[in-house]
Amino acid sequence: xxxxxxxxxxxxxxxxxEDWLGRMRESMxxxxxxxxxxxxxxxxxxxQTQVLTATRRLSExxxxxxxxxGDPKTTxxxxxxxLMGMLGAFDKITPQxxxxxxxxxxxxxxxxxxxxxxxVEMYDTGQSPEEIIDRHGLRQISDEDTLxxxxxxxxxxxxxxxxxxxxxKTAVIGFLVGQVIExxxxxxxxxxxxxxxxxxxx
Numbered sequence: 001x002x003x004x005x006x007x008x009x010x011x012x013x014x015x016x017x018e019d020w021l022g023r024m025r026e027s028m029x030x031x032x033x034x035x036x037x038x039x040x041x042x043x044x045x046x047x048q049t050q051v052l053t054a055t056r057r058l059s060e061x062x063x064x065x066x067x068x069x070g071d072p073k074t075t076x077x078x079x080x081x082x083l084m085g086m087l088g089a090f091d092k093i094t095p096q097x098x099x100x101x102x103x104x105x106x107x108x109x110x111x112x113x114x115x116x117x118x119x120v121e122m123y124d125t126g127q128s129p130e131e132i133i134d135r136h137g138l139r140q141i142s143d144e145d146t147l148x149x150x151x152x153x154x155x156x157x158x159x160x161x162x163x164x165x166x167x168x169k170t171a172v173i174g175f176l177v178g179q180v181i182e183x184x185x186x187x188x189x190x191x192x193x194x195x196x197x198x199x200x201x202x
Contacts (some may be wrong), residue, residue, distance in 0.1 A: 042072040061095045068099025092120050101129040142189040151196050154179045
């Protein structure tokens with residue numbers, strides 16, 4: 001077995017095995033510089049890597065949340081913007097909860113606006129995103145038939161904007177999308193609404 005001799009002044013030589021040294025190296029936490037390099041490889045920007053490696057607790061929070069979300073970049077955005085703007089958020093909102101919230105948003109189950117509202121309630125109640133979504137019936141509407149009825153209502157109620165769109169002012173579709181989102185109480189899928197409006201306004 002290979003051994004390494006470690007010499008300290010005024011002490012007898014200490015011989016340790018390579019196996020022991022290997023176990024010690026593996027048990028040591030990853031250095032901040034290594035974490036920053038790892039986070040950069042995952043697509044985070046320099047600011048995010050600096051913030052998320054400021055403390056071991058914060059970097060571990062991010063890693064847990066990102067693993068659950070399956071999206072390091074979006075998770076980093078939420079942690080460095082939304083959560084850091086909430087006093088004591090990392091004590092009240094678990095990394096598992098943050099990861100699940102980002103994943104549900106990415107999967108289209110909830111919109112970005114809904115996710116922000118849910119995050120606030122997670123902060124206030126300590127509940128998981130699933131509990132809040134179930135209690136309020138917060139599900140993003142992507143069903144074409146259901147959305148079609150809302151879109152038809154908005155088109156009928158905004159003839160001026162419809163005419164502007166048909167006259168070439170296509171930017172007005174943003175207003176119509178906003179109206180559909182408002183009527184649906186934030187539950188309509190914006191991408192699906194945008195596509196449906198374009199089809200119906202041809």
